[in-house]
Amino acid sequence: MPDLWMPGARRLDVGDHAPTDGGPAKAIAHITWDRNATAAKPAALVPYETLTDYFGRNTAGRAAAPHLLWDPFTGRVTQFLPANSRSKSLADRAGGTRTNRAGSVVIQIEALFFPYCRVNNTTYARLVDTPCKGWAEVLAYVRSWGVPDVWPMGRPTDFVGRRNDATWRSAAGWFGHSHVPENDHQDPGTWPAFTGSPTTPAPKFEPFPGVSFFKIGRRSPVITAMGRRLVAEGCGKYREGPGPAWTDVDRQSYAAWQRRCNYTGAAADGIPGPTTWALLRVPRV
Template sequence: MLGQFGPLTQSARALQNDGSRRTNREGKVCIQVEVLGKAASPWTNGFDPEQKPNFRKLLTAIRAHGIPDVWPAGKPKATAAEVAKTPRNRTTWQSKGGHFSHGQAPGQTHWDPGAINTDIVPGKAASDTGDGGSSSGPDTYTVKKGDTLSAIAKAYGTTVAKLVSLNGLKDADELSVGQKLKVPAQAKPAAQYEPFPGAAFFHGGRHSPIITAMGRRLVAEGCSAYVGGPGPDWTNSDKASYRKWQVKYSKEHNKGWTGDALDGIPGKESWDALRVPKG
């Protein structure tokens, strides 16, 4: 069962203030989710998201507000004793978007929710470093069609020279589709592109800037069926345009594409390949 007690754009009141700071109002949005359960037996044990449509809708709504699939302060701790040993880093809380447990928010006395599975509440957890920060080791980026080293450097907050050095490249033009590049993990943004919001997101009546951004990418890919627009409302023109993209993407993968259906409703594989810019 899923119940909503207030608009997602208005902060709830389940967090204590951190001294004089109004913790509930940190960030662009502050969505608080309460789960009825026991921290000693995390609610994600045996939980199957595929059998929980309301849970999937909740994640879709969270992503639609630009909250990335990451855990900036690391995986939630299993016990109160572990939480007590780990500082609730204020800088991480105030500067990094993503998922946080109650036990990671500064100014709180609660330690829940226990060691929940961060694959189910999706997101890459930062490596624990004692202060809730992340390790400084390199991450990996897979080069996609149309990528340039300068664009990748900008997205990861670094320089072309550093990427050339980090990867042992001879020059900045030494790129090929599918190539794995080392990138500075500490400089990686929460998300460069809009994460897939789920097929259920796309229906008549949906109004979102994500749809506008998607439409502009479809036009750029030569897959437009628009007469006017694109705009923020999901329409038959969006559906027809997206089907053109699905067909194009399928033909480019002449191995016989087995991704989402060619029905104009976005699926994760074709969505990720479209690379819709994050607003």
């Protein structure tokens, strides 16, 4: 399982962890946009520590915290939530399209930047004009969670919203805040190019397919692969099989695995969740 917390990043856990829904792995690019500056009137960059305290300790900031705050001028990174939890940087209307939870992971990165910010007497109009220190490390961490090096709605080049609900629901990869349904922000404007390998190797293990996947009659090779892993862990209750259809025996077997993972009561009901699923390491099919 990849690291829940980015190696080398400062960890400032805001709590209130909650699972994602499963599905295509995503990363969301934001800029903090703390001040409105212009070419004629640039403004000093807001200190990194100010934003760290805002997201990590301020009540309003914690309610909108991303996974990562990245300083492209120094390479510093602070992480507020583990990668397998949803974060809160996207608007998500009740009953509408899921945003913060819409994937096996939805890793949200806030770059400390606004257009025409001034750092050490130099003004930066675009994020890609900054040194982008630490980008390789952030990208490597996002890749480790199976997010591919693609922009399904195009790499951001301006502050124009381009949103497509069907693409958002079905595609894995990187999205700008300007690409996400139910949101009206236009950032990040630009974002650094992918470095190193142009594609991410296919993950070795099946991403969590979501709670709704596990219902009586569901047929999938994923069910078979899961059952074989449960048998290998000594939790299988099967007399025949496992798979390819989800049955009550699968539920009994998975409940045994949940108890192995120290879950009890209603938390060991036999319906897979993202944490125990990641620990089971179901091979990719």
